[in-house]
Amino acid sequence: MYQFDHLVHFVEQPEKTLQKLQQEGFHVVSGGSHEAWGTYNTLSYFDLSYIELIGIENEEKYKEAAKQKYTLHASYEQNRRKDGLTRFAIRTQTIEEDAKKFKQAGLEVSGPEHFTRKRDDGSIVGWQLLYIGHPNAKIELPFFIQWDEEDSIRRKQLTERGILAQHPLGDLLLDAIHFVVLNFDDVEQIAKLCEAEIVKKEDLEQNAEYRIVVLGDVKLVFVKPIGEGIAWNYMIENGYGIKKAVLSGALEDKTITIDGARYEILKAAK
Template sequence: MTKVKWDHIVHYVNDIEEPIDLFKEKNLIAFRGGSHKQWGTYNSLSYFDLTYIEFLGIENRDLVKHVKEPNRVVKDAIQYLPEHEALSRVALRTDNIEEIAARLRDTGLTLSPIMAGKRLDSKGELIEWKMMTIDGSFQGLPYPFVIQWKGTDSERLKSLQSSGVIQDHPAGKTIIHQAIFTVSDPLAVAEHWKEIFHLNSINFSDTVATLSIGEQSFLFKKGSFNQLTEIILLTESPQLQNKSLTIGEGTYTFKSIE
């Protein structure tokens, strides 16, 4: 059975250069990614092994407004920006997007077609992938979207390291550990995501529920936002440990690698 992995986080921002500067102040590397010419968006990125943060902005608002493909990630940019520079959806990575699509349709979810994605990176190199988004939400929380990159994980890791996209952060070893979702009913949301994405439960209660996704986890806690609100990173940097960085409405919290 095809498993999913945590690929990246989408954080909508008005100025994609700002996160680069803020991360640099923390001795973390973020850089200009590139433009999605067919969708009107562009991004800056920060990699922590193969899991990364995508700071997504609107480069061409008119194009975004008139995108014909049912790409919720792009369409939501108009709904969020400029008022809400918020953490949005997580992306789940697979090596068999067709199988995942069939499995999700069997649960009754409405999916976009599998779309071809591409962008030019800052060096003019073409980056390609396939993706699909899930319509609607569960109790107000938007669903993740699913992505399949060209090449295997090991091939991509080697390529991204050799090109300098993935490199050691000056702050020292730092990894993305956990996504925190604030939702009205943590148990119900966690049970639903566990079922449809075949994730494993760590602990469930009325106020907090946690699912594992590989060595990482998704934590759902009780609140009124029904949104991804915080990312937990583990770091060996004494200067970052027990500190937080807020960008717009999203918080990045750094804890010690034990």
């Protein structure tokens, strides 16, 4: 079974973005270093789904990592190191089988490969990563992660460490990620491969078509502009990609833009 795992927000200095999000009422903590990639992170959890703020720590190691196709680092480099929401990860428990399945479907596959990260307290967290892509893909495809520990153990450990905790802004959950895309071909292929529910919609007032993919508790909302409207304006100004992240369960409604990323926060339903 596939679950949404995390959303990547590349920033210049994760520790400063951490402070900005904390001022807005988010619970955000330091993560640690990815020594092999020359990056480091800070984290904000919403149960086991989370937002990862990533920055460059070692330029030489980062540039080497960015040479590998379809990786996060390659994406950041291709986007000219533009801050903002970049990619997302899907959690799996069958990563070896996934690699074979995606390859048989005609996708290029890198991995799975095992990695570790040292936390600030010196402890080690481990996982496997699988990257997929295609030279003709119109969107950057998700990547896949399999953690060394089971979900129940991770939840317990994250809670005990204070990483997973109540947000001052409310009982926040990651509700949806919105994308603007050229077409739905890649979206529908990945949804089918992940055995995910997909809903088709059309909004004539907004001049947009939608494909909504459900991964656990998180909805991936893909929008294709078919005429002038909000999605069209975003496409003209920013190109294609992730438009915003939507969180629910807050004490108040508000929208914030921090270091290239738009977060829409919705008040909890009574």
